[in-house]
Amino acid sequence: MPVTAQMGLEPVGYLKAQTRWGAAETLFWLATPLPFYFLPAYLQLASQIAITALFALSLDLIVGYAGIVSLGHAAFFGTGAYAAGLFSKFVWGEPLTGLIVGAMVSSLVGYATSFIIARFRHLALIMLTLGFGLLLGAAANSASWLTGGSDGLQGVNIWPLLGRFNWDVYGYTAYGYSLVVLFVLFLFARRLIHSPFGLALRGIRENFLRMPAIGAPSRAHIRTAYTISAAMAGVAGALIAQTTQTVALDSLGFERSAEILIMVVLGGAGRLYGGLIGALVFMIARDQFSGIEPEHWYFWIGVLLVAVVVFLPNGILGGLSRFVAHWRAK
Amino acid sequence: MLPPVFGVLFDGIAYGMLLFLMSVGLSVTLGLMNFVNLAHCAFAMVGGYVAVLLIRNFGWPFFGTLPMAFLVAAVVSILFERVLYRPLYRRSDLDQVLLTIGITFVSVAAAAYFFGTQQQPIELPNYMRGSYHVMGLDIGVYRLFLIAVSAVITILLIGTIELTRFGAQVRAAVDNQRMASGLGINVERTFAITFALGSGLAGLGGALAIEIVGLDPNFAFTYLIYVLIVVAVGGLGSIAGSLAAAVLIGVSDIAGKYYVPQLGAFLIYLVMLAVLMWRPTGLAGRR
């Protein structure tokens, strides 16, 4: 059913209505600097949550909007991390240029693989992303002369941010940096999905074959979305490499791919904020549970996931929006 | 004297049989109900721990534990199917992924809590160890046993699916679920039975796998990738496809390690990518 007709709006009006900032949204972003003042001992965690949120956002673009379920998205995260790490080792350690290098290398890898990805759907697509991720991980282990193999990359050296902010042990610089990058790329993603291109992606998700019939080239759109998503994941990887000055094989691993997909689904795929909320909830839950029970925390994480599925269909945001709609209808 | 290629084939097929037992259930349930059950290997792990428990604490012989591994895994899976899976059949794939990953997390933690994090070794009876020397090849006794068990199970499975009334219902439901229920087939019940059967086979596979790959709480995650590969390469809902895929993956893994050890870590992934690019729905896939 056409959404615009439902809302009694012309397409342009619909897009405009979508891009307006709601109160909850504004509050969410206004709250993000609070850790600087109230939780200075949690800034490193906050920084890694912001980075993970960016990674989740990049995956949500393809899972939630283009309908490409990927079990190998860490390939781009890791590529970005290694690119930024190697760039700082062999060229120079200025972080912002390193970030751009990470994005470029990842988007190149993404663009190259997108030609294959765009040809497949369903299980084959999931397994292809999984296969590419596993291959890249094995290759990085084999190329230990370049990557340091399983000992991790040695010699990562990132200069102070903007030449003045050191990478302090509390994480002031790390969180400030990660948060700004997340916000900028979030604005970009928000703009993107509320553009006609974003609508076309959603159309492809709903019906891959029908979209070309109304003049939207499905495969070309998927390639574009996949490349953009890869670039954003690369930025997230470069951020983690720079803020922690470490890069290792885990950044490309299957576990990371699976975990980020869990976060996106947990928060609610295809809702822009789903990945952000998922990363926030998952990482905080993990931090708290593992603090209490370092050996058995994943029991509680498992219970959390099951509970969310049972009580909140389509993730936390999906479930909550259904409650809100239900409550409003009364 | 036979050249080593026969030895490689034999080992590969035996390894493939293990993969087949662990994955055939997932293939059929995915094909039948489109339910993404990533907790499949958790049921395999249940079978493994049942075998260990019976051998160690109750002194059961290894063979006696195998039917129990099947039964317990099947019964546990029925409970999960009733309580957690059934309400989710109409929900999105992603919700199903989240649920079953959650269950896997819980199962891993529970196994670590009750059985500890260590490896669970079992001692096989002496006549199951060692190997026969036939025309210059070493035929491992246990591997031979694996192949025999899988052959029997494959025949039983195919016989059930092709020749029985229940099998006809399953085939009908896989082909066209709505049409099948329109004809009066209770698809939910058919699915529940198939699901229990598949999980039971996974449990059996888990018990048989201890001797080759060991058992610890991470089993439920470690073998998930292999099982998914077999399912995707074989094609959803096809027993013969799963068998062919498992043999292909097993043989190419062993052959790769033997002939080109440098590619040891890559080969099965390359095989999977190649097959899926050639046939996106798998070797025997139709949809």
Add this chain to the structure above:
Amino acid sequence: MKRFGLASAALLAACLLSGASHAAGAIKVGVVMPYSGQFADLAKQMDNGIKIYMQQHGDKVADKTIEIIRKDVGGIDPPTAKRLAQELVVRDQVDILAGWLLTPNAIAGCSVSAEAKKFMVIMNAATSIITDKSPYCTRTSFTLPMITMALGQWAAKQGIKNDYTMTADYAPGHDAEEGFIDGFKEAGGEIVGSVRMAVKNPDFSAYVQRAKDLNPQSIFVFIPGGSQPAAFGKALAERGMSAQAIKVLGTQELADDAAIKSMGNDAVGIITAGNYNYNYDSAMNKEFVAAYRSISGDENPDFGAVGGYDGMHLIYTALRKTDGKTDAQELIAAAKGMKWESPRGPMMIDPTTRDVVQTIYISKVEDRGGKHLNAVIDSIPDVHDPVHAGQMK
């Protein structure tokens, strides 16, 4: 800009606070290990070692109470390891960083140790370079080349002429392989070939078949602990290459309890080198093993347990020397050159490299009336890390 001004004020305040908390009379030791995931079993061993030391020696040193804060890093994950170390420093205000099972995590931890000036004790991670990454870092476990080089030299001296090496294809495997080959060749042995085996590898039959085709006098094996040693042993037995037919040399992982048990008779004759064997005959070790069995439900300790135990010993003794002061400079000075008797036997900390110096034991699985025992058959005293000693590149 204003935000960062505020931030530095908060930082200053927090530093003052942390200074104040030290007067409270507790010494906090932050332990970072993969308590969950595929390395959880080894982490458990190390953690039990820590617990036993504290059971035997109480939790008071120099009138201060030792408090352990445990953090789970979940696996190989240096960004998380680094964050946990940073959080231990700023959130929990620990005085000492300890644990460290995996090399990449330990290297990340070292950068925090160096920056925040915290004494750091590595209780397992086994790559040589780690201790170079922080001037306050020391180690109570071993380095892999230390063990494999000693084994290579020993094997050649026993008259073994040639060997085929089979090692897991990742950084520790490469270290183990290089150490063994250097030691074996130096003592006159010949390497007939080497294979690097895929790390995630459930089935070894193909690699073993290849070794059999070459028919060497001995094979050297390094694979990670866990499920693989037993699988490897079974693959050997299936090929008729059990240790009775060929000399099977390996690191201590290859003859762990689970592996010996699941191999049964085929395990007899496997020769391994390591820094600890729970059958080592000393009163102290007997007491340690008994204590370990009582808290673990009749499991036996391995190198991880003794690494944790001696790590705590090092921390306690160093703190006694500094009279409870936790200044990293003073603690590392106290640790340098420290010698003691451990359940593993005599050991010390090298005063220049801060790395561990210890006896390497050669053990052999023997059949003692139907029970299989991994008995110590030889020992090589005072082994230094060959990389730090300049014996390897």
